[in-house]
Amino acid sequence: MTKTATAATEPSDDRPLIRLRRITKVYGTGDAEVRALRGIDMDIRGGEFVAIMGPSGSGKSTAMNILGFLDKPTDGTYLFGGAEVDHLGRDQLALLRRNFLGFVFQGYNLLARTSALDNVELPLIYQGMAAAKRRQLAREALAKVGLKGREDHDPSQLSGGQQQRVAIARAIVTNPDVILADEPTGNLDTARSREIMDLLTNLNRKDGITILMVTHEPDMADYADRLIHFVDGRIETDTSSTREPADAL
Amino acid sequence: MLYEAVRLALQAILRNAFRSFLTVLGIVIGVAAVIAMVTVGQGSTEQVQADVSTLGTNLLMIRPGQPSQGPGSGAGGTAASLTLKDVEAVEEQIPSVAVATPSNSRSMTTIFGNVNTTTTVTGTDNRFLIARDWALASGRSFYESELRTGSSACILGNTVREKLFGNGDPLGASIRLKQISCRVIGTLAVKGASSFGTDQDDIVLIPIRAFMRRISGNQDISMIYASIREGVSTDKGKADIESLMRERRRIGPFEDDDFNVFDMKQISSMLTGITSVLTGLLSAVAAVSLLVGGIGIMNIMLVSVTERTREIGIRLAVGATERQVLLQFLVEATVLSLIGGLIGIVLGLSLGLLGARMLSVPFSPSASLVLAAFVFSALVGIVFGYFPARRAARMDPIEALRHQ
Structure with a gap:
């Protein structure tokens, strides 16, 4: 990759963490063909908090799956940290998810009948970390989301908000660059939603974790610095709020 | 991982x-x-x-019947029985045989006082103890007169002794084998269990003539034990016995044997x-x-x-x-x-x-x-x-x- 003249003066700002170019995604063939993404260009710098909105079927979930290395684009270029990742195989994508990403889902997606601590440890197990170190990091992550003392609770013993906190702890325990949150407050009441959003905002501001969040609720999108609106497989609007992203300060 | x-x-x-x-x-x-x-x-x-080692590897068993039948099967249907004369002939006319002894057995109830037990009653003679290499624990073996007349004397195996007498002394006592009254003259040393659970000590020995007269009611011998002399192979002994028996039973050169000689190796x-x-x-x-x-x-x-x-x-x-x-x-x-x-x-x-x-x-x-x-x-x-x-x-x- 050639360095540009501006890169010499501002090297970190010029190269985005995530760069999508002409990303398309087509499901099925022939008459059943569905063009979920029709050419997406997107640059996301490290430390941004981005909300993604759009009607259902607009391609925002497909975009999130591709951004989260869960799916591969049909065509186009995906650079993550400057490296091309759109051609990688299943296991290489798994390694990227393991080392750089954290996921937060609408339905929490915790392992049932498994303690909060064990749930949070899960990504570390696949990293091959030793048990004692794992325990320690998982405890720290749970403490960070305000669940100190709930380590041994099963998901069934926790409220929705608490379960989502466990999920966030699981997402941050690997110290990821990016958290992908798919309607993280979709199953929660307003008060609980605000707590979760405050938590995510904190992680963004204090730890510099980049957050990509799909949401239906404008109130929740307001927490983000930047709002990307999807319609019909294309980005319709991309607006940044006045506030500067965390690591640009 | x-x-x-x-x-x-x-x-x-x-x-x-x-x-x-x-x-x-x-x-x-x-x-x-x-x-x-x-x-x-x-x-x-x-x-x-x-078992093979407790019975002795030099022991042969002769039974009437077709060779295809095993030692556990009964005497062959039409084959003539063995007789006491056969026993004598095997012992006296075959140099490789040390001793030969008859052995007729039947399962019977034995009674002493108010205790009863079912056991194997075997009619035989003193050479049985030699052939089976079996010692007496107490008392004596049969007198010649007892053997000749078939009087009611009996030697108890250890299991029968324990069941009927416990720790008491059985010598001289009178036990009943069904309707026969029988005086205990000796007891056998412990031999131990045999293949598939047969307890060899669950036995009462009586003179063969007593067995014939009072139990089986005929002169037939169902099995002869022959023990082969030291230094002679059992195959040689077996061949000798077979040729003698064929002669005695008048089996033509092209006819099959109507008797069987087993050795323990075969059974094993x-x-x-x-x-x-x-x-x-x-x-x-x-x-x-x-x-x-x-x-x-x-x-x-x-x-x-x-x-x-x-x-x-x-x-x-x-x-x-x-x-x-x-x-x-x-x-x-x-x-x-x-x-x-x-x-x-x-x-x-x-x-x-x-x-x-x-x-x-x-x-x-x-x-x-x-x-x-x-x-x-x-x-x-x-x-x-x-x-x-x-x-x-x-x-x-x-x-x-x-x-x-």
């Missing part, structure tokens, strides 16, 4: 403890059947070998043969059972993989590789199968112990068999767990996470 996989597998198995148990039942039964049968078979073989190899056929048959049954057990494991693992689709999705999302998921389910199937194998081993050894006790043969578990059962059940788990595990590993994480 493997340790983690085993821990996860145990968690998953215990979560559905009852279903897991039913799943491995096939393996349990297969392994238990093999272990129990082989253990008992092994014990029986050892017992037979031990025959019993060992039966044992190995049985073992082979059961191993086949067990193999089928293990196959069915393996299919059961595959079935339940497939159900489990489908049920846990969402869990697999979560694991893939947080960064599990295909290999890690494959390993997890493969280990789970293998651990499940191994648990079945272990239960089967314990059950099989217990049944083997029980069977050995019931047949009064030695309990001889084989370490290599237990190891083989262990390895085999692990193999069943790996082989039948592979397909479900691969299905889990190849799931699409997005589809899996969407699964309800």
Whole structure:
């Protein structure tokens, strides 16, 4: 990759963490063909908090799956940290998810009948970390989301908000660059939603974790610095709020 | 990673403890059947070998009947019986025979006072003790006069003595063999159990003439024991006896024998043969059972993989590789199968112990068999767990996470 003249003066700002170019995604063939993404260009710098909105079927979930290395684009270029990742195989994508990403889902997606601590440890197990170190990091992550003392609770013993906190702890325990949150407050009441959003905002501001969040609720999108609106497989609007992203300060 | 996989597998198995148990039942039964049968078979073989040495390898048995019949079968239908003359001829006319003795046996109830027990009453003479290398524990053997007249004197085996007299002294006492009254003149030394649970000490010896007159009511001899002289091969002794018997029974050169001469080696190899056929048959049954057990494991693992689709999705999302998921389910199937194998081993050894006790043969578990059962059940788990595990590993994480 050639360095540009501006890169010499501002090297970190010029190269985005995530760069999508002409990303398309087509499901099925022939008459059943569905063009979920029709050419997406997107640059996301490290430390941004981005909300993604759009009607259902607009391609925002497909975009999130591709951004989260869960799916591969049909065509186009995906650079993550400057490296091309759109051609990688299943296991290489798994390694990227393991080392750089954290996921937060609408339905929490915790392992049932498994303690909060064990749930949070899960990504570390696949990293091959030793048990004692794992325990320690998982405890720290749970403490960070305000669940100190709930380590041994099963998901069934926790409220929705608490379960989502466990999920966030699981997402941050690997110290990821990016958290992908798919309607993280979709199953929660307003008060609980605000707590979760405050938590995510904190992680963004204090730890510099980049957050990509799909949401239906404008109130929740307001927490983000930047709002990307999807319609019909294309980005319709991309607006940044006045506030500067965390690591640009 | 493997340790983690085993821990996860145990968690998953215990979560559905009852279903897991039913799943491995096939393996349990297969392994238990093999272990129990082989253990008992092994014990029986050892017992037979031990018997051969207690009976003496120089002992031959002559019975009337077709050669195809074994020593356990009754006297041949049409073949003429043996007689006391045959016994004398075998002993006196064949130099390689040291002693020959008749042996007629019948199972009878013996009574002393208010105690009764069923035992084997054998009509014979003093040479029986020589041929069977059996010592007296107390008292004396038969007098010549007792043998000649067939008077009612009897020598008790140790088991009968214990049952009828306990710690009391039986010598001189009078016991009843059904309607016959009989004076105890001696007791035999302990000989021990024989193949397949025959207690050799459960015996009462009476003079052969007494047996003929008062029990069987005829002059027939059902078996002759002939002991071969030291230094002469049993094959030579056997050939000598056969040619003498053919002559005495006037069997033409082209006719088949209508009597049988067994040596203990033959009996031993025959019993060992039966044992190995049985073992082979059961191993086949067990193999089928293990196959069915393996299919059961595959079935339940497939159900489990489908049920846990969402869990697999979560694991893939947080960064599990295909290999890690494959390993997890493969280990789970293998651990499940191994648990079945272990239960089967314990059950099989217990049944083997029980069977050995019931047949009064030695309990001889084989370490290599237990190891083989262990390895085999692990193999069943790996082989039948592979397909479900691969299905889990190849799931699409997005589809899996969407699964309800």
